[in-house]
Amino acid sequence: MKIVKRLEHRYVSWLTRPAQNAAGRMGLYRIIYSLFYLWFLSHMQFAELSLVPTDLWDPTVLFSRLSPLPGIAYPTMEILLVIALVLLLVGYKTRLATLTTLLMGFGLAIFRTGLLTQERTILTTTFYVPLFMLLSNWGATYSIDALLRQNKGLSTIDPKDSSWRYIWPARGLLTVIALLFLSATITKCIQIDWLANPRFVGDFVLHKGVESYLRNGFPIHPLGPQLGRTDALAMATQYGVLLFEGAFVLVLFSRLAQAIICRITPIFHSMNTLLLGIPFISVVSIYAAFPDWQNIYETFYPNALKLTDLAKLSSTTLITGSVGLALAVGALWNTTPIPRQIFGLFDLFNYQTLWFAILPFVFIWIFRPLWQHFKSAIPYPWERL
Amino acid sequence: MALGGGVWPFIWWEMYSSGNYTPPKRANRIEFHVQDSDGHEHILRPMDLYTIDDDSSRQAAGYQLTYRAITGTDEQKAIYQPYLIRQIAFVLDTEIQQIEAWQNSWKVDFENHPPLDIEQPVQTVLLDSFNTDVINTVLANE
Numbered sequence: 001m002k003i004v005k006r007l008e009h010r011y012v013s014w015l016t017r018p019a020q021n022a023a024g025r026m027g028l029y030r031i032i033y034s035l036f037y038l039w040f041l042s043h044m045q046f047a048e049l050s051l052v053p054t055d056l057w058d059p060t061v062l063f064s065r066l067s068p069l070p071g072i073a074y075p076t077m078e079i080l081l082v083i084a085l086v087l088l089l090v091g092y093k094t095r096l097a098t099l100t101t102l103l104m105g106f107g108l109a110i111f112r113t114g115l116l117t118q119e120r121t122i123l124t125t126t127f128y129v130p131l132f133m134l135l136s137n138w139g140a141t142y143s144i145d146a147l148l149r150q151n152k153g154l155s156t157i158d159p160k161d162s163s164w165r166y167i168w169p170a171r172g173l174l175t176v177i178a179l180l181f182l183s184a185t186i187t188k189c190i191q192i193d194w195l196a197n198p199r200f201v202g203d204f205v206l207h208k209g210v211e212s213y214l215r216n217g218f219p220i221h222p223l224g225p226q227l228g229r230t231d232a233l234a235m236a237t238q239y240g241v242l243l244f245e246g247a248f249v250l251v252l253f254s255r256l257a258q259a260i261i262c263r264i265t266p267i268f269h270s271m272n273t274l275l276l277g278i279p280f281i282s283v284v285s286i287y288a289a290f291p292d293w294q295n296i297y298e299t300f301y302p303n304a305l306k307l308t309d310l311a312k313l314s315s316t317t318l319i320t321g322s323v324g325l326a327l328a329v330g331a332l333w334n335t336t337p338i339p340r341q342i343f344g345l346f347d348l349f350n351y352q353t354l355w356f357a358i359l360p361f362v363f364i365w366i367f368r369p370l371w372q373h374f375k376s377a378i379p380y381p382w383e384r385l
Numbered sequence: 386m387a388l389g390g391g392v393w394p395f396i397w398w399e400m401y402s403s404g405n406y407t408p409p410k411r412a413n414r415i416e417f418h419v420q421d422s423d424g425h426e427h428i429l430r431p432m433d434l435y436t437i438d439d440d441s442s443r444q445a446a447g448y449q450l451t452y453r454a455i456t457g458t459d460e461q462k463a464i465y466q467p468y469l470i471r472q473i474a475f476v477l478d479t480e481i482q483q484i485e486a487w488q489n490s491w492k493v494d495f496e497n498h499p500p501l502d503i504e505q506p507v508q509t510v511l512l513d514s515f516n517t518d519v520i521n522t523v524l525a526n527e
Contacts, residue, residue, distance in 0.1 A: 123394045191399075214414045
């Protein structure tokens with residue numbers, strides 16, 4: 001009983017520990033998640049689900065009683081999802097928008113999984129994030145909802161508010177991703193190959209590199225065959241990956257481990273993309289919950305681009321503008337290429353390149369605290385509140 | 386998808402935890418040479434058939450349709466070729482006249498970079514050829 005009480009105490013302490021800029025971080029995360037999800041959707045045409053032979057319908061266990069929907073349902077759900085994401089982006093009726101995002105996005109994932117490709121990583125974007133955030137207050141800052149409260153003379157939340165009540169869903173997502181990595185390690189150990197076959201990763205890199213090239217257009221990087229054919233490099237990679245994935249769970253127990261591992265993780269995924277053609281792009285939506293976006297916003301975001309004039313608008317204008325924008329984007333999503341091009345960033349990034357676009361910011365995230373610490377004895381982020 | 390990776394959506398990551406991977410010495414890929422009703426020619430690969438991308442690069446959906454329509458049994462071909470034609474027409478957003486399925490093969494040599502020259506297959510074989518009369522007949526009967 002003593003151990004249980006100690007564990008409970010540690011869990012409650014962990015969950016309710018304040019986090020610097022918690023309220024602002026989550027508000028900005030809401031915006032980043034919405035933009036990412038819209039970028040993700042911009043490449044997809046869900047109408048194609050209606051063209052899949054229905055005898056290929058192979059739903060997962062929990063949804064085995066479902067049947068494929070009429071063809072019109074998929075683009076309809078897609079448009080509702082887009083509308084919900086735009087409302088989430090601007091932060092109007094945030095909780096309803098989050099619920100709609102969960103229902104429509106996860107609903108489409110159910111049918112995508114049953115008809116086309118049984119994929120798990122997509123759940124990070126379509127299921128886990130909106131599920132946790134449904135219980136959050138990520139619409140309290142940087143949102144139309146916050147401006148409407150201000151117009152009514154009600155109290156608004158300071159983005160610098162460090163209350164755990166804003167950050168706990170992100171901690172839930174951190175737990176999810178930590179458990180996923182732990183499950184990867186456990187299954188690798190159970191299956192034995194990663195432990196007992198020193199050529200496993202070497203042969204896998206050679207095999208998968210060619211497969212990803214021919215099946216999905218990922219170019220074969222010269223480092224791939226070099227690593228695959230060099231036993232020392234292949235083995236170091238093999239056991240290094242096991243160590244990394246197994247150590248990930250430490251992010252739940254140590255702030256130092258969290259700081260180090262969260263910074264290494266995008267490098268890990270970049271190397272998977274480079275050498276194997278396995279981008280796992282969907283996990284970006286979970287990782288985006290962890291940085292202190294409020295700090296980044298205050299430090300780097302140009303004042304000229306801050307939408308301070310929104311606060312001068314009437315509530316009617318704010319509501320009409322938000323709903324009008326969402327409906328316009330939804331209506332145009334499948335009828336003209338314009339919204340897809342805009343949210344798709346004009347194809348500036350794709351599955352092959354997105355991690356590498358993120359990497360420069362990761363290196364700044366890695367080296368900036370080190371530079372600040374050595375230059376001015378400023379505490380590391382994990383040493384502050 | 387149940388025991389192999391959790392009970393979706395409550396999943397675990399067992400991907401690439403085992404397998405019999407061998408460095409390939411040879412690789413092949415099917416390509417579609419498509420002629421539309423205006424006489425224009427297009428080349429598509431199975432990865433081009435669906436926009437709903439496979440985040441681990443297997444593009445299973447496109448390959449499944451391709452193999453059943455091109456290399457499957459006669460019964461499978463009769464069922465899936467109309468679906469293939471319709472999917473290609475959706476992708477190209479035009480009416481399709483004829484489709485030829487060619488298999489390109491390459492030797493893979495990891496001593497070189499790239500290990501295979503995509504422009505220089507060592508073998509190209511016509512696997513099948515069919516036109517839209519097939520889909521019109523099947524769709525008329527649906």
